[in-house]
Amino acid sequence: MSHHIVEVRNLRHVYPDGTVALRDISFRITHGESVAIIGANGAGKSTLLLHLNGFLSPTAGEIRIGDYPLTKATLPEIRRTVGMVFQDPDDQLFMPTVYDDVAFGPLNLGLPGMEVEQRVKDALEKVGAGHLRDKPPYNLSGGEKKRVAIATVLSMSPDILVMDEPTDGLDPHARRQLMALLKDFSHTKIFTSHDLDMVLDLCSRVIILHEGEVKADGPALEIFRNEELLAGCRLEKPLSMQGCPVCGGKG
Amino acid sequence: MASIDGALLDFKRLDRLANGDTAIHRLDPRAKVLATLVFIVTVVSFGKYEVTALVPFFLFPVVMIALGNLPVPYILKKIALLCPFALVVGMFNPIFDREVLVQVGSLGITGGWLSFVSIVMRSILTVGAAIVLVGVTGFPGVCLALERVGMPRVFAVQLLFLYRYIFVLTDEGSRMERARKLRAFGRKMQPGIFGSLVGHLLLRTWQRAERIHMAMLARGFTGEFHTRTDTRFGGRELLFLSSWSTFFIILRFLNLSQVMGSLVTGIFS
Structure with a gap:
């Protein structure tokens, strides 16, 4: 299915105040891949993500999702195909109850009532939040909020999942839970994160952004072994690949 | 700021009360919102010296609290929180309006005191009714009901x-x-x-x-806001709304306290 392809060609973005956030970005992500976009603060990760869903339009260059170029006409279809989960779940959960929130997307797609009901049920079950359906969002814990935020996107059955800092602000247990959940998804997945251990666990491919450019693009292990490259981009090896601080052994 | 925090936490509790499952909770929000509106309009429409005619109106919040199984001390505290505003509004009436309107034995009650008591009673009634409404309906329910009746x-x-x-x-x-x-x-x-x-x-x-x-x-x-509408305005809602509204309107034109009073004095005289 070519639906799941994300292609970015010579993407450049200059903010109205003159800041060049993205210089010249090109990559192609194919069906079922799990890709992490990493980089220092201000490297352009968030700007790039906001392009994938058409919130920002390129100053130059092109984005293709599946068979369509991203234009005004294809925007509604692309927004259904690309499910975007924001960093702060409070931005994503704005309806009075969890149920209403998860139903928001399907209702906007104009689906009939029974279908909406089914999708909400499935999406909540998938993230293990079926029991939360009638709760108001402000009564949820951080981990629950995150999982419900993912459900709000899953209910639209997207082909591509884009997540900004998925493990941000979660306790270790909730983080593990979320990682196990994400591992199960068969979607094409694109993450940004500073949690490099999660990246190592979930992503087979890593793209490093540095000052608005793609500095490296390749298999995760290969990139994480290149210490010189990582240091140059204000990054470091995932902790699990570093030597043990207690016994001094090599990871 | 801590006090604002506390007040908000308490507000969440009010919202949780709305998850209760009593006959009152199950009514369509529109019936409750409209009945409360009629209640508030009637209470506010009385003349400024009216005190006795307002007393029977306490029946509405009391019945709703009882049927909706709401915690009484909590509701009273919420009402008390808003009372200072009414006190400030009515504070100067006894000073400026010194005309004696009612003579109880040797004690003359001035118009100022009457209107002061009237203001305080009205705010207790209206604020109480609004808090009870949120307690048995939930804020989202109230909003959606308002929208469905034309807001x-x-x-x-x-x-x-x-x-x-x-x-x-x-x-x-x-x-x-x-x-x-x-x-x-x-x-x-x-x-x-x-x-x-x-x-x-x-x-x-x-x-x-x-x-x-x-x-x-x-x-x-796309600008269209879809919401669930799983309750309908049926016979029970109609009964609820019409009986309360009729009750309020009768009370508006017939001073029940006075009628009761003259009945009692009539029996004893």
Whole structure:
């Protein structure tokens, strides 16, 4: 299915105040891949993500999702195909109850009532939040909020999942839970994160952004072994690949 | 800020009460909202010296609290919280309006005192009814009901968003205030600093609004707000609304306290 392809060609973005956030970005992500976009603060990760869903339009260059170029006409279809989960779940959960929130997307797609009901049920079950359906969002814990935020996107059955800092602000247990959940998804997945251990666990491919450019693009292990490259981009090896601080052994 | 925090937490409790499952909770929100509106309009429409005719109106909140199984002390505390406003509004009436209207034995009661008591009673009644309404319906329910009886959708959605984000906003506000306090070493907040705090809060709210809008667009928002409507306005709702409304309107034109009084004195004389 070519639906799941994300292609970015010579993407450049200059903010109205003159800041060049993205210089010249090109990559192609194919069906079922799990890709992490990493980089220092201000490297352009968030700007790039906001392009994938058409919130920002390129100053130059092109984005293709599946068979369509991203234009005004294809925007509604692309927004259904690309499910975007924001960093702060409070931005994503704005309806009075969890149920209403998860139903928001399907209702906007104009689906009939029974279908909406089914999708909400499935999406909540998938993230293990079926029991939360009638709760108001402000009564949820951080981990629950995150999982419900993912459900709000899953209910639209997207082909591509884009997540900004998925493990941000979660306790270790909730983080593990979320990682196990994400591992199960068969979607094409694109993450940004500073949690490099999660990246190592979930992503087979890593793209490093540095000052608005793609500095490296390749298999995760290969990139994480290149210490010189990582240091140059204000990054470091995932902790699990570093030597043990207690016994001094090599990871 | 701690007190605002506390008050908000308490507000969440009011919202939780709305999850109850009594006959009153199950009624369609529209019936409850409309009955409360009729109640408030009738109570407010009395003349400014009216006191006795207002007494029977307490029946409405009392019955709703009983049937809705709401915790009485909690509701009373909520009402008490808003009473100072009424006290301030009515405070000067006894001073300016000294004309004696009622003579009880040798004690002359002035118009000022009557109107003062009337104002306080009215605010207790209206505020109480509104709190009870939220307690048995929930704020989202009230908004949706208002929309379904004809309030423009934009306002309903605004109210819903206000309600959803007031918690997030006060959270942010109190975090900023805490951060200021930690470095203020006991100094009071100066106007300039207050302005800067509020300005920051406004900007943050603005940015958050943009992010929420993005999240809405990402899920296909086109300006149409779909909400669940799983209750309908049936016979029980009609009965509820019409009987309360009739009761209020009768009370408006017939002073029940007086009638009872003359009945009792009639029997004994």
